Amino acid sequence: MPLQFNPVKLFAGTGTKALALKIAESYGRPLGSVSINRFSDGEFQPAYDESVRGCDVFLIQSTYQPSDNLMELLLMIDAAKRASAHYITAIVPYYGLARQDRKDRPRQAIGAKLVANLLKSAGIHRIMTMDLHAAQIQGFFDIPVDHLDGSIIFVPYIKSLKLENLTIASPDMGGSYRARTFAKFFNAEVVICDKRRKRANEIESMSIIGDVTGMDIVLIDDICDTAGTLAKAAALIMEKGAKSVRAVCTHPVLSGKAYETVENSVLTELIVTDSIPLKQESSKIRVLSTAELFAKAIANVNEHGSISDLFKID
Secondary structure, eight states, rough: OOOOOOOOOEEEEEGGGGHHHHHHHHTSSSOOOOOOOOETSSSEHHHHHHHTTTTTTEEEOOOOSSHHHHHHHHHHHHHHTTOSSSOOOOOOOSSSTTTSSSSSSSSSSOHHHHHHHHHHHOOOSSSESSSSGGGGGGGOOOOOOEOOOOOHHHHHHHHHTTTTEEEEESSGGHHHHHHHHHHTTTTTTTEEEEEEEEEETTEEEEHHHHHHHTEEEEEEEEEEEESSSHHHHHHHHHTTOSSSEEEEEEEEEOOOOOOHHHHHOOOOOOEEESSSOOOSSSSSEEOOOOOOHHHHHHHHHHHTTOOGGOOOOO
């Protein structure tokens, strides 16, 4: 029996509209039209302005600042399901609440699992995301998960810098696996910043494991929130004799005084993606687009192609 290809329609939530427009342009199809009816008390109600019956629907929405963006995505999923969409894929470039992936103290919620349950219950058949805070979050879903790797975007850029003494660094022990995986592309050494926290977003102490003298250091992380860890790690690395320090972070959450912290840090640049729109411009922040990667992933899913082909780096 020949493969069946259903009509594809792309829609964007309000939180990730700019990225969605780029994805649609790269895919070669305009975004579908959605109306968001807003009530005076803050309640909102999405509705599709065109038929989605029998279509493969891709809904693009990152769930940063998750309350509104997540709820909007859930309502869009429900509306598509009730409008007889054939197959619904949630494209969530940044998966919010992913840092709540386990119980590390009693009576604590596991937010990443709750979000997975909500998305599945709303009616998605598949989720597409990038650089989850912990890869095992994929196991929270009982549906296909396309977990794209940001290294395919970052590695070519780092190579273009032609750094003479490149060393990869992890800003904490938990990110060591991510740093080692990244380092394999360059046959580079890995150093680790061992940090101790008093509480969330507050560092008590930090030390460097490994030699950074004379090296061009690239710190690797998935999320940059307050930028405090990166700034402190970069300062300590330079104190230990490094030649330069850059940071690669997939998701620019950048809350609080993060922009000011980055500007005042010793970082040469902070390299991020457009999974979350920047709140303001910064001379030290370079944004690399995920649009082409997600557009290729959409095409491969719709045409029953291989997603693993998107992990190949020349």
